[in-house]
Amino acid sequence: MTTLTHGTSAARQPTARHRTPTRTGRRTPTSALLSKTVVNGLLVLAACYTLMPVSWLLIAATKNHRDLFATSGFALGDMNLLTNLRHLFTFDDGIYLRWFANSILYSVVGSAACSLLCVATGYAFDKYDFKGKEKLFGLVLGGVLVPSTVIQLPMYLLATKAGVVNTYWALLLPALVNPFGVYLARVFSEGYVPNEVLEAAHVDGAGELRTFARIGLPMLAPGFMTIFLFSFTAGWNNFFGALVMLNDDHLYPVNLGLFMWNSVTQQQPEYYALVITGSLVAVLPLIAAFVCLQRFWRSGLTAGAVK
Known part of the structure; x- marks a missing residue:
């Protein structure tokens, strides 16, 4: 019995040695090229x-x-692009240029102030400990869930009480509030600003405001530019807020002005060319902003994803 067992094992061994190798999960060059x-x-x-x-x-x-x-x-x-542009910029005493300048004011100034406020708030939520911090931060996050169109009527009533309806402040003041920007700023602060650097600055005698201005804010530059881009896009496309708050056509942003022109195209078809050319010009600042600031935006999104 022992001899038979060993013989059987010896007979099976060569079969095991000459077993064909199994295929691995590697892709062939043809399948990789096809997938690409x-x-x-x-x-x-x-x-x-x-x-x-x-x-x-x-x-x-x-x-x-x-x-x-x-x-x-x-x-x-x-x-006729140059002719259409000339007609656009000279129509009605150059009212389109006034609208374009208003949009630049609402978007650039409002977004810069909003980004600075969000970065400072997110930095404070990250680096300072105070009573009820997480509950207050949860309240800020709750503001992300509220659509902006829902609060337009309460904001209009508040603006009426404050006497800022139909002024530049009617759009600049609401632009300062950005709960999502505060959340992003806290994420960036956790990933970009080490606590050891702040402690070293405090040891050297720097105060809290100077530490933030000289150390925290430069380190948060990618986060600042990311929040600025989001705020700039939202401010440039803010149509409903301007429709509710403004009555004077000299205060209109460019999107509201184009809407007013488009509303009379049925009676005056010559406005079609103005609306189309004005829409093309209105897209250019958004393209320029993303092309010029995309390196900050890419690094900011990567940092947030890693965190």
């Missing part, structure tokens, strides 16, 4: 779908009023 092609194709389709309205806007801005309705949507016109 599919992914890149989907990205190209998504980019084309995203850029289609902007491309149509750019092409339509080259047409006059007749070609706008007589030609295909993506067919080039008679290259």
Whole structure:
């Protein structure tokens, strides 16, 4: 019995040695190339779908009023872009330039003040311990859940009591409040500002305000620019707030002014060219902001994701 057992084992061993190796989960070069092609194709389709309205806007801005309705949507016109721009900037004593300047004021000044306030608040929530800190921070986070359109009527009533309706302050003051910006600022403060650096500054005799201005704020520059970009986009696209708060057309932002022009196109079709060309010009500041500040935005988003 023993001999048979050993013989059987010896007979099985070569079979085990010559067993064919199993395939691993590695992809072949052909499958990897196919997957990259599919992914890149989907990205190209998504980019084309995203850029289609902007491309149509750019092409339509080259047409006059007749070609706008007589030609295909993506067919080039008679290259009247410069003529349309000249007509846009001179129409009604240059009211569009006034609207554009108002949008710059509401967006840039309001976003800069909002970003600074959010960074300071988030820094305080991160670095200081005080009674009820987490409950207060939870209350701030609760503000993220409230849609801005819901609070427009209470804000209008408050602005009426304060006497700032139909003034620049009617849009600048609400722009200072950004609960989501406070949350982002706290996340950035936890990831960018080490406590050891602040303690070293305190040992050297720096006060709290000087420590924040000289050490905390420069370290939070990516977070500041990220919050600024979000606030700038929200301020530039703030249509409903301006519609509720403003009555004087000289205080309108550019989006509300274009809406007013678009509302009379049925009676006066010549306004179509003004609306289209004005919409194209109104997109340019957002594109410029993201192109110029994208490096801060990318680093800020990466830091928040790692944290």
